[in-house]
Amino acid sequence: xxxxxxxxxxxxxxxxxxxxxxxxxxxxxxxxxxxxxxxxxxxxxxxxxxxxxxxxxxxxxxxxxxxxxxxxxxxxxxxxxxxxxxxxxxxxxxxxxxxxxxxxxxxxxxxxxxxxxxxxxxxxxxxxxxxxxxxxxxxxxxxxxxxxxxxxxxxxxxxxxxxxxxxxxxxxxxxxxxxxxxxxxxxxxxx
Amino acid sequence: xxxxxxxxxxxxxxxxxxxxxxxxxxxxxxxxxxxxxxxxxxxxxxxxxxxxxxxxxxxxxxxxxxxxxxxxxxxxxxxxxxxxxxxxxxxxxxxxxxxxxxxxxxxxxxxxxxxxxxxxxxxxxxxxxxxxxxxxxxxxxxxxxxxxxxxxxxxxxxxxxxxxxxxxxxxxxxxxxxxxxxxxxxxxxxxxxxxxxxxxxxxxxxxxxxxxxxxxxxxxxxxxxxxxxxxxxxxxxxxxxxxxxxxxxxxxxxxxxxxxxxxxxxxxxxxxxxxxxxxxxxxxxxxxxxxxxxxxxxxxxxxxxxxxxxxxxxxxxxxxxxxxxxxxxxxxxxxxxxxxxxxxxxxxxxxxxxxxxxxxxxxxxxxxxxxxxxxxxxxxxxxxxxxxxxxxxxxxxxxxxxxxxxxxxxxxxxxxxxxxxxxxxxxxxxxxxxxxxxxxxxxxxxxxxxxxxxxxxxxxxxxxxxxxxxxxxxxxxxxxxxxxxxxxxxxxxxxxxxxxxxxxxxxxxxxxxxxxxxxxxxxxxxxxxxxxxxxxxxxxxxxxxxxxxxxxxxxxxxxxxxxxxxxxxxxxxxxxxxxxxxxxxxxxxxxxxxxxxx
Ligand SMILES: Cc1ncc(C[n+]2csc(CCOP(=O)(O)OP(=O)(O)O)c2C)c(N)n1
Ligand SMILES: [Mg+2]
Numbered sequence: 001x002x003x004x005x006x007x008x009x010x011x012x013x014x015x016x017x018x019x020x021x022x023x024x025x026x027x028x029x030x031x032x033x034x035x036x037x038x039x040x041x042x043x044x045x046x047x048x049x050x051x052x053x054x055x056x057x058x059x060x061x062x063x064x065x066x067x068x069x070x071x072x073x074x075x076x077x078x079x080x081x082x083x084x085x086x087x088x089x090x091x092x093x094x095x096x097x098x099x100x101x102x103x104x105x106x107x108x109x110x111x112x113x114x115x116x117x118x119x120x121x122x123x124x125x126x127x128x129x130x131x132x133x134x135x136x137x138x139x140x141x142x143x144x145x146x147x148x149x150x151x152x153x154x155x156x157x158x159x160x161x162x163x164x165x166x167x168x169x170x171x172x173x174x175x176x177x178x179x180x181x182x183x184x185x186x187x188x189x190x191x
Numbered sequence: 192x193x194x195x196x197x198x199x200x201x202x203x204x205x206x207x208x209x210x211x212x213x214x215x216x217x218x219x220x221x222x223x224x225x226x227x228x229x230x231x232x233x234x235x236x237x238x239x240x241x242x243x244x245x246x247x248x249x250x251x252x253x254x255x256x257x258x259x260x261x262x263x264x265x266x267x268x269x270x271x272x273x274x275x276x277x278x279x280x281x282x283x284x285x286x287x288x289x290x291x292x293x294x295x296x297x298x299x300x301x302x303x304x305x306x307x308x309x310x311x312x313x314x315x316x317x318x319x320x321x322x323x324x325x326x327x328x329x330x331x332x333x334x335x336x337x338x339x340x341x342x343x344x345x346x347x348x349x350x351x352x353x354x355x356x357x358x359x360x361x362x363x364x365x366x367x368x369x370x371x372x373x374x375x376x377x378x379x380x381x382x383x384x385x386x387x388x389x390x391x392x393x394x395x396x397x398x399x400x401x402x403x404x405x406x407x408x409x410x411x412x413x414x415x416x417x418x419x420x421x422x423x424x425x426x427x428x429x430x431x432x433x434x435x436x437x438x439x440x441x442x443x444x445x446x447x448x449x450x451x452x453x454x455x456x457x458x459x460x461x462x463x464x465x466x467x468x469x470x471x472x473x474x475x476x477x478x479x480x481x482x483x484x485x486x487x488x489x490x491x492x493x494x495x496x497x498x499x500x501x502x503x504x505x506x507x508x509x510x511x512x513x514x515x516x517x518x519x520x521x522x523x524x525x526x527x528x529x530x531x532x533x534x535x536x537x538x539x540x541x542x543x544x545x546x547x548x549x550x551x552x553x554x555x556x557x558x559x560x561x562x563x564x565x566x567x568x569x570x571x572x573x574x575x576x577x578x579x580x581x582x583x584x585x586x587x588x589x590x591x592x593x594x595x596x597x598x599x600x601x602x603x604x605x606x607x608x609x610x611x612x613x614x615x616x617x618x619x620x621x622x623x624x625x626x627x628x629x630x631x632x633x634x635x636x637x638x639x640x641x642x643x644x645x646x647x648x649x650x651x652x653x654x655x656x657x658x659x660x661x662x663x664x665x666x667x668x669x670x671x672x673x674x675x676x677x678x679x680x681x682x683x684x685x686x687x688x689x690x691x692x693x694x695x696x697x698x699x700x701x702x703x704x705x706x707x708x709x710x711x712x713x714x715x716x717x718x719x720x721x722x723x724x725x726x727x728x729x730x731x732x733x734x735x736x737x738x739x740x741x742x743x744x745x746x747x748x749x750x751x752x753x754x755x756x757x758x759x760x761x762x763x764x765x766x767x768x769x770x771x772x773x774x775x776x777x778x779x780x781x782x783x784x785x786x787x788x789x
Contacts, residue, residue, distance in 0.1 A: 033329050071513035077333040080387045
């Protein structure tokens with residue numbers, strides 16, 4: 001139930017978690033259980049020694065819902081840190097797509113030409129197909145796929161968004177303390 | 192909450208090793224656990240072996256795993272300690288789910304140990320396998336599946352830390368059977384703290400100063416306290432009371448918060464919300480500064496959100512950041528432990544030399560007294576047929592001054608208990624608030640009685656709710672727990688009948704309590720004592736006899752069948768649209784928007 005009519009905004013949120021079994025299920029269960037949107041979610045371990053993964057979530061909602069999402073994420077036990085990149089700072093975000101197109105004749109040449117202007121690389125080709133690799137923001141990848149679809153039969157695999165703040169600040173540094181020191185280190189309270 | 196017992200003597204020695212099952216018992220002892228509510232099965236037999244070998248921890252054998260969890264809740268809520276549960280894999284774990292959800296919704300600290308099939312069989316649909324961590328993920332604060340013997344001790348201690356710190360809640364530790372046999376190192380709780388989980392305890396001092404200033408300058412302030420005050424320990428309730436009295440403001444409490452402020456204090460307006468008092472709800476509607484501490488603007492409390500206290504500045508103090516701005520946008524949030532923040536608020540009040548704002552407060556109290564004079568909880572006990580409100584009021588009057596704890600089931604009797612049984616202290620009142628679980632009160636009373644063997648523990652019950660966990664009477668007989676079930680028998684699922692009458696065109700579909708057992712004979716069949724009051728002039732004697740009986744007692748209080756619970760804010764209505772009694776209803780049919788709400 002909303003009490004104010006507020007506009008829906010898209011936010012990119014970075015979450016640093018302990019890479020333990022079930023942590024992704026916990027995050028995803030939170031979104032489905034509470035009816036939040038996930039437009040994209042990517043995850044990978046970023047700190048092997050301390051076993052930490054970084055999850056990047058693109059979500060949308062009213063400002064009140066976005067605030068809830070961040071608070072709900074923060075209170076999960078294996079979550080170290082949550083940053084709203086959209087709100088906090090200018091950031092760069094990228095995703096990668098692998099796009100396979102099957103076509104022939106003029107359309108094949110046109111596909112190659114467009115790939116070139118998008119700086120997509122051909123990773124694989126046969127006489128009737130290409131696999132292109134393309135990196136960029138979501139808009140660029142959407143645009144490329146739209147063009148490819150107009151030129152043939154297409155299959156797409158996308159990574160989803162990864163993002164990081166611009167500038168020299170390290171929001172979520174990879175800490176590589178050895179185990180003995182870590183034990184005595186007082187971590188910051190979860191914000 | 193529970194202070195881990197220190198075992199410094201062992202700190203420097205190399206970790207001892209022992210079987211996983213022994214590690215579990217050792218960890219429980221080091222966590223100060225005195226009692227565990229459980230039910231055995233194949234997957235947890237190694238733990239039962241260890242229980243058999245020792246006397247430090249008492250095991251209470253319940254008759255259903257749901258009851259084990261509710262009993263642990265009752266134990267936790269009446270003592271402030273972490274409650275502890277042990278169940279087997281598969282059906283043992285799934286039976287515990289309702290209790291876990293109940294504890295999550297009401298922020299009750301529990302550790303529930305569940306058996307699991309051995310690690311090499313997980314995922315094979317083995318006998319009595321259930322995906323316990325998967326099933327309980329949304330109904331626990333956190334859960335663990337222990338797959339490495341060297342992690343067991345750490346996980347056990349972490350489970351207690353997580354259950355008790357920050358906003359408390361239930362934690363499940365799922366234990367594959369091979370881990371229970373494996374050689375595991377044991378370490379005490381000294382060095383174990385979760386790496387990521389560090390809830391904020393201390394409130395922001397600038398925000399606290401600002402809050403106290405707002406309160407001091409308020410013309411129509413109100414304090415609205417909830418279960419968070421109880422969870423923050425008895426001292427939080429004391430300081431809350433102190434602050435309210437210093438300010439000279441009125442206070443209201445949620446269903447979960449009853450007892451955090453003395454009901455006998457004239458500043459207490461009673462409970463607020465759907466079945467709260469007229470004066471509490473009107474004061475919430477018209478206040479200029481609202482101080483919410485440890486409550487969460489639940490839908491039972493706010494009524495229609497767009498008409499909720501429209502002109503107030505709202506201060507919200509809570510340990511859980513996700514409670515802030517969830518339902519209602521607040522002006523001044525302060526995150527932290529209620530006790531710590533109240534202590535700081537009292538210091539600021541003193542150091543700044545604030546005084547009660549007498550003149551405007553006198554006007555405010557004038558208004559409040561006018562609302563109060565409607566006497567919204569009045570009822571008329573005119574015939575020989577016992578009114579449910581009167582039965583509970585007499586129970587209150589006859590037990591006043593005794594060392595008494597009250598639990599309830601869910602329904603009309605629960606609301607009447609909240610209205611007519613008054614609490615002057617925290618931790619005396621245990622009810623299922625968030626989940627509204629019928630069947631909660633009887634096993635919860637059992638847990639309370641274990642913790643307070645000499646106290647009078649009464650489950651104010653309904654005849655329908657009682658039958659949801661009545662098997663626990665057998666447990667009570669076994670352990671000589673003199674719990675009293677005070678059954679308000681209206682022969683209906685009264686709360687359902689009330690909604691059907693008021694909102695569903697009097698279609699009394701499936702809400703009649705048909706084929707009721709004879710509760711007196713039922714008590715006797717189990718080996719307890721059964722009493723019955725069928726007319727007003729029997730009521731007092733029956734209550735006296737119940738109190739005097741040192742055994743489990745079922746009291747069948749035969750009451751008016753069609754009494755409704757008032758006052759009532761119908762679903763989807765605002766605080767000022769409260770129905771005060773049966774005659775109020777006709778003019779205000781429930782809105783379509785309200786119909787879809789529960
Ligand atoms: C486990 C469970 N099932 C269903 C409900 C819905 N419900 C709420 S109150 C109620 C009727 C309770 O009847 P009774 O125990 O006789 O109490 P009364 O309202 O008559 O005092 C029901 C069915 C519930 N709260 N819990
Ligand atoms: Mg009933």
